[in-house]
Amino acid sequence: MAETVTGADELAQRIRQLGEQGAVTVVGIAGYGGSGKSTLARALQALLPGAARVRGDDFLDPLGSRERSDEWAALHRDELASVLEAMGAGRPAMVHPVDWATGGRQPARTQEPAPIVLVDAVGLLHPVLLPLLDLTVWVDVPLAESMERGMRRDREAGADHDTLWREVWAPNERGFDARHRPREAADVRIVPQAPG
Numbered sequence: 001m002a003e004t005v006t007g008a009d010e011l012a013q014r015i016r017q018l019g020e021q022g023a024v025t026v027v028g029i030a031g032y033g034g035s036g037k038s039t040l041a042r043a044l045q046a047l048l049p050g051a052a053r054v055r056g057d058d059f060l061d062p063l064g065s066r067e068r069s070d071e072w073a074a075l076h077r078d079e080l081a082s083v084l085e086a087m088g089a090g091r092p093a094m095v096h097p098v099d100w101a102t103g104g105r106q107p108a109r110t111q112e113p114a115p116i117v118l119v120d121a122v123g124l125l126h127p128v129l130l131p132l133l134d135l136t137v138w139v140d141v142p143l144a145e146s147m148e149r150g151m152r153r154d155r156e157a158g159a160d161h162d163t164l165w166r167e168v169w170a171p172n173e174r175g176f177d178a179r180h181r182p183r184e185a186a187d188v189r190i191v192p193q194a195p196g
Contacts, residue, residue, distance in 0.1 A: 034150025056121020072123025
């Protein structure tokens with residue numbers, strides 16, 4: 001049964017404790033789009049000096065993410081797995097982020113090793129990636145609320161993705177839930193205090 005934590009400070013303490021048991025701790029932060037995964041990852045990075053963040057959006061195909069998939073197939077899990085395997089072993093990893101403006105790729109860069117690795121993504125708690133995560137966190141915001149947050153965030157950024165949220169992303173989340181039950185797969189559940 002998942003442990004419930006009340007905020008980033010409490011979760012950071014849990015991660016510190018886990019880090020005392022091994023050389024590298026890889027923390028997977030999952031939740032619906034708009035739930036606050038990235039906000040939580042940034043907060044944890046600020047609370048955990050030396051922690052590295054691997055952005056799931058760097059591995060999410062912008063064109064593929066516009067297609068229905070119960071697997072969140074737009075997430076390049078094999079590439080992400082390679083990065084997490086290297087970093088979990090304390091080695092640098094080569095990251096070749098997707099470019100959301102062009103649909104292509106940004107220049108490759110080296111992700112340096114760190115004692116704590118934070119990765120946040122939709123579709124993260126999947127059988128391909130679960131063995132690479134030392135601690136799994138579910139940002140526990142209901143889908144309807146996450147969707148409203150996401151649509152509001154996108155509109156504030158000047159992008160109207162309401163149709164995508166309703167017709168693609170929310171159905172993708174429901175399909176992924178039915179197949180993989182990510183909320184139940186998480187070690188820890190957290191309810192963010194502010195929209196993210």
